Amino acid sequence: MKTFTNKVANACAIICLIFCIITTKTFGQTTANVNQFAIAHNPPDAFNFMGNTVSHYGLGWYYELPNTPPMAYFSGYSGIRFFAQGQPRMFMDVGGNLGLGTSSPHSRLHIAGGDERIMLGDYNNSNDTKGIYFPGFRDIMPSYFGASIESTPDWICCGGFPAATGYPGIRNMGLNFNVHGNVDIADSKLTAMAINSNGNVGIGTLTPRERLSVNGNIRAKEIKVEATNWPDYVFEEDYKVGTLKELESYIKTNKHLPEIPSAKEIERNGVDLGEMNKLLLKKMEELTLHLIEQQKQLNEQGKVIKALQEKSSAKK
Numbered sequence: 001m002k003t004f005t006n007k008v009a010n011a012c013a014i015i016c017l018i019f020c021i022i023t024t025k026t027f028g029q030t031t032a033n034v035n036q037f038a039i040a041h042n043p044p045d046a047f048n049f050m051g052n053t054v055s056h057y058g059l060g061w062y063y064e065l066p067n068t069p070p071m072a073y074f075s076g077y078s079g080i081r082f083f084a085q086g087q088p089r090m091f092m093d094v095g096g097n098l099g100l101g102t103s104s105p106h107s108r109l110h111i112a113g114g115d116e117r118i119m120l121g122d123y124n125n126s127n128d129t130k131g132i133y134f135p136g137f138r139d140i141m142p143s144y145f146g147a148s149i150e151s152t153p154d155w156i157c158c159g160g161f162p163a164a165t166g167y168p169g170i171r172n173m174g175l176n177f178n179v180h181g182n183v184d185i186a187d188s189k190l191t192a193m194a195i196n197s198n199g200n201v202g203i204g205t206l207t208p209r210e211r212l213s214v215n216g217n218i219r220a221k222e223i224k225v226e227a228t229n230w231p232d233y234v235f236e237e238d239y240k241v242g243t244l245k246e247l248e249s250y251i252k253t254n255k256h257l258p259e260i261p262s263a264k265e266i267e268r269n270g271v272d273l274g275e276m277n278k279l280l281l282k283k284m285e286e287l288t289l290h291l292i293e294q295q296k297q298l299n300e301q302g303k304v305i306k307a308l309q310e311k312s313s314a315k316k
Helices: 002-024 232-234 245-256 263-269 273-315
Strands: 037-042 045-049 058-063 071-074 080-084 085-094 098-100 109-111 132-136 143-146 183-187 190-195 201-202 212-214
Touching: 232 273
Parallel strands: 045 058, 098 109, 201 212
Antiparallel strands: 037 045, 058 071, 080 085, 085 098, 132 143, 183 190, 190 201
């Protein structure tokens, strides 16, 4: 019992000595009262314990409120540095900016270095559906920004899609969108371009009715329109072109050429360039056939006139 009592007494004495050092003196420091408790090899680079407030700099624990669990804290007078293998890896300045790979962060999160990358979630886990979650506020719905992986990596995905799908995102300098509604691009609170969920694109309009609707002028060096059934068939032997009499009657009734849209139709539906070019060429070819036929008639009339002239001269 004596031996046990002596050990307990010695332990109590050591504990009391430690508390005395923490509350009144310094340990491992050459300057008095710099730290309440410090263990150091080469002061002032030390592992410090401070008092019960985070207004000092150091490392410790304190109670936010009575009867609450203690809170651990890191507090640096001129910033906090984290080292790995003797090299600084992370730094937080006095303004709260956090730097990864840099000791002079210029924003709340500044990532620098020779190989910058951010990984969110476990790319081997198909249940990781979102990397960053943006909660909804006011009348805005929540949204997600995450990562998407397929056999070849390097994807950035917008939307809450599982990592195994590999659908939307940025890959190999491409950009894909996968949304349930429209995609609008606005300038000065005015929508400049819209992409509907059905794939129609509108420039200067929110309601594109075709694959590309432009409310304005277009300037281009060359435009190619694919077309089929080009009207070479007009010159086939079995093609029947209407008579000029029939054409005249149609024009008097409808005020435009057959098959050509009326002015009201053009104003309502616009002009299909490919189809209109085919129709105009068809009318030119039909007009050419009429000219050829008229020339034949003129030639025949010329022969008749010449024969009459010769007969008249012979009588004289």
